[in-house]
Amino acid sequence: MKTEENKPRKNTDDEMPKAGKLSGEKKRMKALTVVFSIICVVYVLPVLAVLVNSFKVNTYVKTDTFSLPTGQMWAGISNFITGMNAGNYPFWKSALYSLVITLLSTFLIVICTSMAAWYVARVNSLFCKIIYYLCVFSMVVPFQMVMFTLSKTADQLHLNTPWTIPIVYLGFGAGLAIFMFVGFVKSIPMEIEEAAAIDGCGPVRTYFSVVFPMLRPTMISVGILEIMWIWNDYLLPQLVLDVNEYKTIPIHLQYLKGSYGNVDLGATMAIILMSIIPVIVFYLVCQKYIIKGVAAGAVKG
């Protein structure tokens, strides 16, 4: 619409200034690359600081945080050795429980909510609508609203072990997953599944051999979001789990600081390093999916 009245203008200031602009633009791009490289180095500094300080003798962590651990400051791997058993609870056990809880919960959430979402989207009865809107509603409810009653309910039903806490996660985390899956199922034509049904496929088989493969991209997105949430979650497992017996990594760290009057900062940094290395490796390996998952989760949420 507008371009038509401005057309003559386009022809007049075309060729010549463009060439000059281009080289200027190239220079600006190069400058931006340099600036962003510097920003990126600053951005990684906190993680590097953890790495450096995990090899430093405790007393120097607070006073010489930003210097390399040389000479007297060098602690070798002693921080890692004390860190493994600090707080009267072996660190590997927390890491193991974290892993078990995250994997079990994510698996349960992805399987159960995708099945439920398919049912909800296709059957669409009143009951399904109620479940769906309750799920959407649950996404705006902060955890503090239900934390006390949820932890008591979980206690009564003996859901306080790493093997049963996935049920709690399924309940509290169903909202986003159902929402994302229903959105996706509605966008795929029902005829494919109906064709399978007419050909004699039962619902279970239709789900696993027709719907499941189509849902895979959304499953990866949902799975990534759930992994990021559950692995880092502190409050829910702290309230639901029997903390003396089972700790996750965040709980372990928090209790380390709470139980000591004077924290061994070097050992804490060693533990932090051990807990973020797997995360960073996971991130670098699955980067493509993680970024896609985050974008998908945000666009819909």
Next chain:
Amino acid sequence: MPAVFYPVLVKEMIILADDKIPTMDEPVNVSEDVAEEEVEIKETFLQKLSRFYWGKNRSSPLTKPLRKWFLLFIGPVTAAFVIGFVWPFIQGIYLSMCKFQLIQDAEFVGFKNYISAFSDASFMRSFWYTALFAVVSLILINVLAFAVAYVLTLGIKGSNLFRTVFFMPNLIGGIVLGYIWSMIFDGVLSHFGTSIVQNSTWGFWGLIILMCWQQIGYMMIIYVAGLNAIPEDMLEAAKIDGASGWQSLWRVTIPNMMPSITICTFLSLTNGFKLFDQNLALTNGLPVVMEGGVGVSQTEMLALNIYNTFYGSNMSARGTAQAKAVIFFVLVAAIGLAQLAYTRKKEVQQ
């Protein structure tokens, strides 16, 4: 089955199938349309109700058998959802009007808890502190994330690497982040003879820096997705019309980015209000200052305040804590809805 009957069967099947196929002398399409319209007109209130109740695909060959598998498909999620959300939520609303230490001995007291929540100085302080924090972090995070996303989509060298680095802190959990940054802040502040838990101004800005570090990458991803979705010819048209870089940013890019901006402002505001882990790990509400005979934590945000009221030494304050939690929920939900409604209006119709 004897082979002899086979042709007959096939013939029957063809006839059966033929029923639905329109033939030359019978324009089925038109008549079917008419029939459908008639059905719609004739649909009684009861039928509508039944469609509402049973769903619109009631007679589909897929959903009919699917209904029988009700328990397998939707049962587990429903059960877990009731345990993990519905029941605790209802019980939470009820308990907010009760005096209790354990759920068993809850005693109904009406709105007393709400009154004591609002007259609690620490709660009101944490409310204003949280509001200030949420607004400041919202502005900073979104402006910076937008700027980063804008530069990264210009096509500069190494933008993939930059994106990887900027997003990385998101994978690290709140508690771990809090401890990493408390070490760094204390490392700097120890040279000035102070520490992050001694000065509430440092505590506030420390938390802001921490949140920016964590959230810029996340918001950047959403903005990059939004920027990539803007049609190229639109920007080109603006350029041809003689728009400068700033003009096309303000007049073309930002109006087209309103959906992403809506999402990001919504996310960062609710994130700011719901913040708990980072607050707990970085300062844990310290320092505590005496205000009118009561110690008030200076850097305690709403979520932490509710937590401390629940699990603090004063067990009889649990009713108040639950009332605070309900207020908190209403606040978070209302902000989300209001902001969504407000920014949706500004979105460009496409």
